[in-house]
Amino acid sequence: EGEALDALARSSSYLSGRGETKEFNAHDVIEECDELLRTIFFAVVRETAGDKFLGQLKSVYEASEKFGSSHDPKDFDAMQAMLETMEVDESLQFASAYSNLLNLHNISEQVANAMEERHRRLDDIPRGPAKTTNGAIKGLLRAGKSTEEIYSALAVQHVDLVLTAHPTQALRRSMLKSFGIIREKLLQLQRFRLSRYERAEVLDEIRSKVASAWRTDEIRRTPPKPQDEMRAGLTYFQQTIWDGIPTFMRRVDTSLLANGCPRLPLDRSIVTFGSWMGGDRDGNPYVTASCTRDVVLLARVQGVNLLFRAIQRLIFDLSMWRCNDAVKALAKDILENSETDNFTIFEERKKRNYDDFWKAIPEHEPYRVILAELRDKLYNTREALQRCIADNDVNIDMNDETIIRSKDELFAPLVVCYESLIEVGDAQIANAYLLDVIRQVQCFGLGLVKLDIRQESDRHAEALDAVTRYIGLGSYLEWSEEQKIEFLTRELESKRPLLPSDLECSDDVREVLDTCKMIAHLQQTCPGALGTYVISMATSASDVLAVVLLQRECGCRKQDLLRVAPLFERLDDLNDAPRVLRQLFSVKWYHDHIAGFQEVMIGYSDSGKDAGRMAAAWALYDGQERVVAAGKEFDVALTLFHGRGGTVGRGGGPAHIAMLSQPPGTVNGSIRVTVQGEVIETDFGEKENCFHTLDLYTASVLEHTLKPPAHPRDEWRRVMDRMSEYSCAHYRKTVFETPDFVGYFAQATPGAELGSLNIGSRPAKRKPSAGVTALRAIPWIFAWTQSRFHLPVWLGISTSFRRLIDEGELETLRDMYKSWPFFEVTIDLVEMVLAKADPVVVAYYERALVDPKLHDFGASLRGELQESIDCILAVSEHIGLLAKPEKVEANEAVQVHKKLAHKLHKRSLYITPLNVCQVRYLIAARALENEEDGDKLSMQKVKITLLEGYPFQDYNYKGAVNDVLKITMKGIAAGMQNTG
């Protein structure tokens, strides 16, 4: 049936390997990719699982399709009936099949996005509102900004993307890899002309990857270590980011030059990367001081490897002899004091097995002399780092001049070469690969990313408490905030040591101190490896001062102290932030120490959990303004560090919108943003998307800095204040004060079953206690997503909007939506999530899982959902969810609307059956749990035909039920990813 596949590809308009044309239609691309992947998948399924199972798959699909178009409950029941007939091992396989289909569908969408992006750049289709740096520059020029203004803003702006391991990073690496290759091959089918054989082989390879994804056990059996997460994160640098940065920078240069500006300056990078993997110890006991050390060294080895290859290639390139005096002097200097004679140089390099240039480089190739020495130093650096990794007692020797000890030891010689080439008239060559390497050195330094350290504020207070009690100053924890600040200030100003070397304390405190000692150590032996110390759950100024003091007491020299960023997570802390910052800045020692720069992190996810999204969104908007204002009072420039939750929004991609929704004056040229787990894959997994991501952030920051959005009108603020007050009150009343809620949550969602999913190295529960408060933000949102209820997003909207409308604010609200980007974004994001909510599925979860006593509570919640939709539509004046009447000519409006609805509709054809499947096994799992003779049934061996030979001998019914649940959770999660 290779033929049928070939015929299918040949007859398709995009996947036939006839090379790409001008016209492009994302909808058709998705259709054709879907059809191809589905055909392949079914062929694989038939071959491995047999026709009977394939039939079941298809009939459920048709049933789901019928229900999708008729919305008739009878069709729903027909579909449900089909699924009831499956044995547990068929369900297992069914769930796995649909989860694969969803992943394959996601690939189709990613492919369509990548292609749409390409066609935009080829001007085949008009680009929407300006979303590239180039576009931003043009837009600003049109807006009357001069090129100097634009250049000087762009030249100093800074976007720092912080990669974090997201606990639900669900797909195993090998499956991610297979899907990556499938994506790559689909792109090849569209872009290149292929001969019959090439096309056959491409289709073959897609097939074998679909097969291996299907045949791999997609449940991760052992939790990953932080080092594993780090390794995973680093592969993105190898694959896309390392080369993506210079390509992007070159593009920015091109558009600057096109507008008569010079290139971006060499001595800084407008984009850098940070990481939390192996640094974030908040609630992750595996992230220890030695783990942090491993992670730093590993990133460094990786970085040095990439630099080594870059320098090696430069040696080839810079074979010319013309140079200026600086290069001549440097080359002479190197040749003079390399006291080894040529023979040993030859032998030495032979040993190192360099690609080339073993012979000592003659002085009439001055650039090579310089670069060969950099190569030797990088080689030695790598060896030195390896030794450090191999033995915890070995450390980098900072007096060793045969290694590269800091970024600058690499940067300076390269710039000398660069300026020399320009001076002798080889600007052409200077601005070729050499410039790329300089950009890479500037952006990535020696270690690719700067690692942030994150820890909870309590841990520092406990550490100081252990110290003050030990030396008899009393108990730090019992002091008032003033006493703490007064004490911390006094200690920071005095040169007297505080930390006794024979302190007795708990292991937790020991770990906090070891981390600070490790920070002191890494700051000296691996300069530039660490970024910011983030304090989660920060509530007061002493939280910050405590960390500064702890660092110093553990051996940090003044110039090695990490800047400390408080993370205000809960709403109340957020509202209190300005006061805390004022208190902090009025500590003279600290005000001088930070020299006018303070970084503040504002959390998204947690605050949504405790006040509902609207209140959280407004609190964040308002909070940012007030903290920036607080900083300005002490003329401290604030850099806001955004820990962003979900990923790409509707239409133009999130960052842009997210940026627009920043209050004016809170960006001014520099922001730090976290990029969570699976967003890393979509934003950086593929070259085009990587480019697009960098382009987007840079453009948005540039615009927001030079053309900040207008300030909202005061009456809009008052409306927002009242709105968040109403919604927050209603949210908390429902979630924290309504007794039925806990029961409803525990029954209507798989929240309770989440813990056992071992996704990510971080345990799901904070300190274990029942109830909602104990749940972390991510599992909380994750649970509601499973039943497609998304309650945390909209709860409180209906009551607050209703009251405002009753108070005659409808026009104001509409006005706010039309002309206040922040409000527009917030509403759109809510609308987008509402579009994904499926009341039918929610009702089904209720019917099947919630005991009748709570049914009317559930009904009222579903009522509020409907209410919220109406309010959102009323305010946004959309004729339907996601149906925005654009400034359009006639015919275009209709198909935009269908496009989106169509996309969601496509997905839920796969998701709904998974929901049904999940409900069924939630019932089974819970039945097992509260049956006092549970073990009789749960332990009896199930003969699972498709799994015989599986190396897990003790596979029983309970295990099977668990696995079905895990897979449905992953599938639904994969399905709920935001749309492209």
Add this chain to the structure above:
Amino acid sequence: EGEALDALARSSSYLSGRGETKEFNAHDVIEECDELLRTIFFAVVRETAGDKFLGQLKSVYEASEKFGSSHDPKDFDAMQAMLETMEVDESLQFASAYSNLLNLHNISEQVANAMEERHRRLDDIPRGPAKTTNGAIKGLLRAGKSTEEIYSALAVQHVDLVLTAHPTQALRRSMLKSFGIIREKLLQLQRFRLSRYERAEVLDEIRSKVASAWRTDEIRRTPPKPQDEMRAGLTYFQQTIWDGIPTFMRRVDTSLLANGCPRLPLDRSIVTFGSWMGGDRDGNPYVTASCTRDVVLLARVQGVNLLFRAIQRLIFDLSMWRCNDAVKALAKDILENSETDNFTIFEERKKRNYDDFWKAIPEHEPYRVILAELRDKLYNTREALQRCIADNDVNIDMNDETIIRSKDELFAPLVVCYESLIEVGDAQIANAYLLDVIRQVQCFGLGLVKLDIRQESDRHAEALDAVTRYIGLGSYLEWSEEQKIEFLTRELESKRPLLPSDLECSDDVREVLDTCKMIAHLQQTCPGALGTYVISMATSASDVLAVVLLQRECGCRKQDLLRVAPLFERLDDLNDAPRVLRQLFSVKWYHDHIAGFQEVMIGYSDSGKDAGRMAAAWALYDGQERVVAAGKEFDVALTLFHGRGGTVGRGGGPAHIAMLSQPPGTVNGSIRVTVQGEVIETDFGEKENCFHTLDLYTASVLEHTLKPPAHPRDEWRRVMDRMSEYSCAHYRKTVFETPDFVGYFAQATPGAELGSLNIGSRPAKRKPSAGVTALRAIPWIFAWTQSRFHLPVWLGISTSFRRLIDEGELETLRDMYKSWPFFEVTIDLVEMVLAKADPVVVAYYERALVDPKLHDFGASLRGELQESIDCILAVSEHIGLLAKPEKVEANEAVQVHKKLAHKLHKRSLYITPLNVCQVRYLIAARALENEEDGDKLSMQKVKITLLEGYPFQDYNYKGAVNDVLKITMKGIAAGMQNTG
């Protein structure tokens, strides 16, 4: 002027980055590439050397163009006059500019070839006579062969491509690299749709590479070491061959499957690679025993690196748990006796800094368990090899089970995995990347290539002589052949050692013995690293026996003895070869030892030097038949090892033709062929060409084996006998017996100046003595190519053909041309070279360099040239050189003719000025040499404006003259490369 460049690319039909279309015209592609590269080059020249010089370049170009179309001596003189006005430093720059223009032109041709090849595979243009394996299979099926026949022939056939360092491998690696990138970018411009920015950046990069090629000192200042040559050779494996082989094998499989045949067998490879780099010590004193060791170890490190990466990727792929019992057992066995606990595994792998999978792999991933162990073993092998490279006393420990000691230790586990995947129904996955890796392991083993050892026969005789004299058996050199054979046979049969441990001997003999000891050593510690021992200048059976004996006496175990291949280089040795082989095979010990297989190498280049091409070509054809026949008498299957001279022939590429011109029955399924220096770049430098090369050889061998060409008729043999007798007699009379010839050669060509060109690690002269016999074949042919006379190719044709035509054999000759491929090929090759001969230039060299006494001798030689052309045209019935009236419809004939002539014409526009330039400085160089106060002029400092700052302080007039000569030689050589 970036714009102008962009505009130019945009307006071109192939280079505008609009993606590729169906229609393709090689001529236009070359035109457009030429124009683009030339525009870029001129822009670079203007920027760096100024307008004045650019003007000179262009005016010489126009003058050369005028002369090219008018052939009017006055135009020639006008051009010559322009060149006379240049100072030596302008000439230096001029020569360098034209040499660059030629290299750029060559790139255009390579690009056109690569694209033409692509369009053929896309069926855009009809493929000429079948030239792919796929085509060959179809052809054979049409010819009535059954699929079983084809499969069983293909499955056992063997093509061994032996890479040798060609002494004139003139371009420095870095320039080769730059040109490689230019080639790549031109292909991108044609194949892909590029946005305005992408196109701008591609053009930018072409520009910077053109600039860096231009700005690099293209004269290699220090001769390369054999290890350098080896490194250079190995890079082709990294870049194209490593991935090229599985792609090619997959393609062969696809066409076999398409014809209902199974895949090629796993346990052998139809293509393998050999190398002489670092093994060929014939006339190269730098190739010592330790050099051979280095080269073997280096290739192994390289191979192990590539295998390591392949296995690493396989670990990702084979994540599934289903397997058969063999895999289960193997995985269990590995897990059981890996006595290290998980923690150390984790730590150990962390130390090794593997990409992933540090944790011990659980047994439910059985393939990964197996592959992870292979990975560890490969890692250890690499470390072990590094230690051997670093310290000559350290060797591979063959009892060390933690390393991979032979290819099979890698191959066997992979096949187990392969069969297991197929058994459990994952054939799809088995035949994906895993199959590729198995192919690579089979083809490349651990060391990528098998190194041949080559040494002159005399050296072995001297070595044995030193031994026999030392132990008082008399002097081996003074024995007759019978005595030698009788002695060697007796020693081979006896177990008594012959080599005394305290032998006194010369260093040369010492080196021969050290090499044999090294062979013994490498055969044990690096199995599969060595190939054949080639004896150059072989003349007798004792030459072969001597090498076998020397190997054994130096410690080779019977199963480690390298097979010995005699190389019959001179015509007389060639004719005597069958007798020698009979004598050899009648030695019982040897006949049993070779177990029915003998390899014989037949040399091309040298024999042409001593008898002229026609006699050489015929002697080779005839010789092959008779040696194969001699083998058959003793039922010994011969494998002929072809040391091929020049590269790709006309039209369909050489191998095919070369193959056709093999006598029937001399191929039968296996051949070894050398691939010389710069042919490696064109045949393997680029992915398409690499694929095309493998495809070509396989197809030709397949056809020649299953559909051998017809035997020539006897009267054709007699005609050939008389022809080679006449031409050989005339050739030797002119070259070796005409006293004027030596003078003429020394004056009319730069033969004498060649020595100083340090091209290649091998010194140009054999033992230094005056005259032609001392010259090696390559410098000999190289010298005549410079003045575009190509005398060694045609000398003797005119007299021999004339006599045959006078004897009324014209019709026979025409008949032979039409229906005897061998004769057709030989004539076409001569014709092709004649088309490159330029009598005007030759006359000019004569006029300017040869003293008048020899003018009429020169005139007679040029007369013979013209005669030869007429004879060739008479026999081939072409209306003009290279104008073959194909079986054509009307309009096609005309443009084929113009195409070729046009190509040559394009080149000579650049070459002729270089000739003029060369003549001028040959006069200067010779004037310096025989002027008794030479040093006054030659030493005076020339102020060379364009070179100030050059780090060679002592740069004087003589040096400048030399450099001009070196560059013109390289340029003309680059121009004379065979056409595409």
